[in-house]
Amino acid sequence: MTISIQLARLPHGDGLPVPAYATPGAAGMDIQSAEDVTIPPGGRHAVATGFRVAIPDGYEIQVRPRSGLAFKHGVTVPNTPGTIDSDYRGELKVLLINHGPEDFVIERGMRVAQIVPAAVTQASFVEVEELDETERGAGGFGSTGTK
């Protein structure tokens, strides 16, 4: 399934390509940094992408890490999956954290994360006095064992 998402470029995004799928079966579109920035070990940065989007009602965009950056450099998205709301009109930013031992040098145009559009189900809560009983009950956080 393919949905259409409007994309408006910001001045500092000029010249960067519109995000696209690298292969026909790709789930995510890589997105590129619109800035040069270095993230020191333990540091975080909201990386500029140079564009804004208008996602159709009923959808979101999820921002996910690239496994190569996580594996090779310890660089990941701390809020993964980042949530881009359909009514957000600011610049899409990629939050990155450097868990690695070395400076992570980002050059403009580097692919720093991937985005995945997803359908959203909204809910409304109904407050009640009692909930039904289940086998699990209040057990959680490893209550079923480790094997």
Ligand SMILES: O=c1ccn([C@H]2C[C@H](O)[C@@H](COP(=O)(O)OP(=O)(O)OP(=O)(O)O)O2)c(=O)[nH]1
């Ligand atoms: O990785 C991200 C996550 C969020 N956003 C933008 C789009 C999103 O719609 C907005 C708010 O994100 P979120 O709801 O996750 O952050 P919050 O801390 O709850 O902020 P707010 O009070 O603005 O909702 O920030 C990004 O650009 N990149």
Ligand SMILES: [Mg+2]
């Ligand atoms: Mg929020």
